[in-house]
Amino acid sequence: MIDAALRLAVIVGSVRDGRLGPTVAAWLAGQATARPNLDVDVIDLADAPLGAAGPSMSVPEPVRRALGELTPRLAAADAFVVVTPEYNHSDPAALKNAIDWHNEQFHAKPVAFVSYGGISGGLRAVEHLRAVFAELHAVTTRDTISFHRAWECFDGNGQPKDPEGPAMAAETLLDQVSWWAQVLGDAKATTPYIA
Template structure:
């Protein structure tokens, strides 16, 4: 059970949005989790959408997997979405998962770590901002953009860009923690009104 109050660590869910075979998202997610675990004020967990089997058609009654995902989103106090760019947007697997929850997202902060070739994930970020705005989340100003053009993620995060990526992550986590703790207090003081 997650503690509440000022002393409790912020429960942050890192959601890996790609489910493709051969994806980079799991590598990016592990790298991000290693950086997050350095912070005592954050209690991270990973939600990898590749671990779920969702129905192709939206059923009248939610499946156990849908309920499990929604419950995990409900327990989290903040989120970091790890996503690629697919055709100038984010993957359908991520949109499907986002849509399974509604109230569970509200009044919680969301940051994005996006990757792609040349675009550095920016197209996915912009579309996610719109979707999460509709869900009444607080979108972080600082996010992480990764360009895979120079040989893939493993090379990118070890290259000259590694320091820049590290600074992006720290800025994102600083903002996410501030908003997460402030919104925790806000939700405890009064119910969110949409």
Template sequence: MQTPTRLAVIYGSTTEGRICDQVVNWLTQELVRFPQFDIDVIDPLDFALPVKRDTTHPEIDRLTGRLGMAWHGMADAFIIVTPEYNHSFTAPLKSIIDLFFEPWQGKPVAFVSYGGISGGLRAVEQLRLVFAELHAVTIRDSVSFAAPWNRFDTEGRLDNPADTIRLLDRMMTRLEWWTRALVTARSDRPYTDTERRASFQTR
């Protein structure tokens, strides 16, 4: 990838005392090794989002600017950092995903998860179904942390990081490939054009 592209890292938890802070701290420190990406960390707690969907709400407009509408050319790829609650992902994360449609279309989404014995992978599998409906491409390789409660220090440093770093490197290699491929594809033809053409063909 010749020029840096924008990678949005999105918090999947808003719970007080969340482990997500430690996981995101670790992730962003490791992402420094991938200068082909410009990293933007998006924390739902930084936005006073309305309880009900209101597309005219100023905080939704501000979040839109961070995620980037498809025609604004903002975020080119996403990493979702998600916990697993009751075999699924969180309501605040689902709310953010459901607020938008266009920003996800034709873009790759990777996952870093954490939880109990499953390491959050059941939440990831459900998120794959959601993002498929939004016309996003999910990366098969992911990073997961089983029982992460004592694995990070307050600065986001991870104990015994070697295996996890190998997983992250593999995920980022695949994410870069898909980002590059889809940036090229969207430059040649905006993804929204496929919807208009499909609608025309079914008349």
């Protein structure tokens, strides 16, 4: 049984100028840090430029440095919340690239999603990511948080204009990802996961 606080990595998936991701991630991190059982690490992929090369190619020095900072943080996490917009009916390239550079760091760990966007609220990106994380032996939670017409949802202080619904959704999402992290952590402590 894991007695220490669970390490929750909140991954900001968009790196575009003018992105809403840091605002959404900061709000979610605030909800998570209010829980004594969670130790939150916000990972902004804009701070870890991985370039366009894939893991099977030679690794340029700037990418090696970025991986040197990103990989241990992902490995240390017990659970993840991916904050993602929807680009062209899918997830952002920078997010997919970061995922593709990693594999074992996600094995037998839970992944939850907070999406945002226009009318679809980023839900098509989440559906694509579920299949990707299944390939990485991760467990995705059923419930997500989705901000439809997201730019209208947050006030100037980065808080939801209608806080009650998002707060309730965050409670459910964090309950689920914490439960899975605890159960999977306990299982791995007694039986190593085989990929």
